[in-house]
Amino acid sequence: MKVVYLDNNATTRMADEVREAMLPYLTDLYGNPSSMHTFGGQVHRSIETSREQVASLINAEPDEIIFTSCGTESDNTALMSALLSRPDKRHIITTRVEHPAVLNFCKAMGRRGYRVTYLSVNKLGRLDLDELDEALDDDTAIVSVMHANNESGVIFPIRNIAERARSRGVPFHTDAVQTAGKIPVDVSDLNCDMMSLSGHKMHAAKGVAALYIRRGTRFAPYIIGGHQEKGRRGGTENVASIAGFGTASELARNHVASGDDAVRQLRDRLQQGLLDTCPGALVNGDPLNRIPNTLNISFEYVEGEAILLRLNEYNICASSGSACTSGSLEPSHVLRSMGVPFTAIHGSVRFSLSRYTGEDEIEFVLEKMPPVIRDLRELSPYVKEI
Numbered sequence: 001m002k003v004v005y006l007d008n009n010a011t012t013r014m015a016d017e018v019r020e021a022m023l024p025y026l027t028d029l030y031g032n033p034s035s036m037h038t039f040g041g042q043v044h045r046s047i048e049t050s051r052e053q054v055a056s057l058i059n060a061e062p063d064e065i066i067f068t069s070c071g072t073e074s075d076n077t078a079l080m081s082a083l084l085s086r087p088d089k090r091h092i093i094t095t096r097v098e099h100p101a102v103l104n105f106c107k108a109m110g111r112r113g114y115r116v117t118y119l120s121v122n123k124l125g126r127l128d129l130d131e132l133d134e135a136l137d138d139d140t141a142i143v144s145v146m147h148a149n150n151e152s153g154v155i156f157p158i159r160n161i162a163e164r165a166r167s168r169g170v171p172f173h174t175d176a177v178q179t180a181g182k183i184p185v186d187v188s189d190l191n192c193d194m195m196s197l198s199g200h201k202m203h204a205a206k207g208v209a210a211l212y213i214r215r216g217t218r219f220a221p222y223i224i225g226g227h228q229e230k231g232r233r234g235g236t237e238n239v240a241s242i243a244g245f246g247t248a249s250e251l252a253r254n255h256v257a258s259g260d261d262a263v264r265q266l267r268d269r270l271q272q273g274l275l276d277t278c279p280g281a282l283v284n285g286d287p288l289n290r291i292p293n294t295l296n297i298s299f300e301y302v303e304g305e306a307i308l309l310r311l312n313e314y315n316i317c318a319s320s321g322s323a324c325t326s327g328s329l330e331p332s333h334v335l336r337s338m339g340v341p342f343t344a345i346h347g348s349v350r351f352s353l354s355r356y357t358g359e360d361e362i363e364f365v366l367e368k369m370p371p372v373i374r375d376l377r378e379l380s381p382y383v384k385e386i
């Protein structure tokens, strides 16, 4: 049975062009990019080409990009660098809805004696920027706010947030893993000092990512070793994946520049179709400020895990904010922070599309969902009718 893949915020399929770009470095071109010989030199050049392609996606300069192993490493590197470069500053500001790559790093630093302010969000998933202004003080080492949330899809006003941090002389980092390749991402427009990207969220391989570091930003490496990445990240480069990441960045840049709105239209079709056919359905997150590929929707008094299991029988892949499927004991920290009622959090499903999603896939889901929700609700001990 064909896979209907609507879990693109978790990971994406590799683009064919990316695989082609990687193959030479998995076969013939295995030289070490740091070597003196010509054989290694051509591998080195491919890394520099990728650096230009990634930089171009976010309107940065190539020397402002370092390659890392994953989005998590980029996030950890950015935050750790800020703390190491200003050891006298002991305060971090972030939000309650960050990805665990930022959130759990901050919690760990909290246990090591740092003070952490977690900004809250409202029902729509929006931040209160007055809260940010109040939290900023002379002890603040870094502000880190994601560009868009991976669960709700809500986009944050990064330029405004960065300006507030900057006006107080505090560096600003944004996790743009969920926006790169989906909406325009421009480091000078957003005015950020550091930005994280991840390859596998934008049709490149798993295990490659990038961190943008604005020229002039104080920086301390997280992975200390050889002179790779101009001493900013040790370790022999993941050459094949980096080559593919460059190609993925170029594809992403062309996609965003084309203004192609097909993903948004399919997402909106899915959203409207589900609202029309499934009673007790409600959309989570600011409907006006969302990345175009994401739909987080709750079916009250139904278990999200049960929905996913039923969808899985049709080979439909999605994810849920309820506890078990997310691999943790607690239901989604994002939906909880937004004040979504527990009955709705437990019945939440996230559909995330990509530019490879077909109309037939959306129609298939719209055909299968209403009876699934109806059946499960009949089994629900809480409610028979909505």
Ligand SMILES: *Cc1c(COP(=O)(O)O)cnc(C)c1O
Binding pocket: 009, 010, 069, 070, 071, 072, 073, 075, 099, 101, 146, 148, 149, 150, 175, 177, 178, 198, 199, 200, 201, 209
């Ligand atoms: C997936 C994701 C990450 C982590 O990226 P990895 O490459 O999987 O480590 C960080 N932030 C956000 C918003 C993500 O969606």
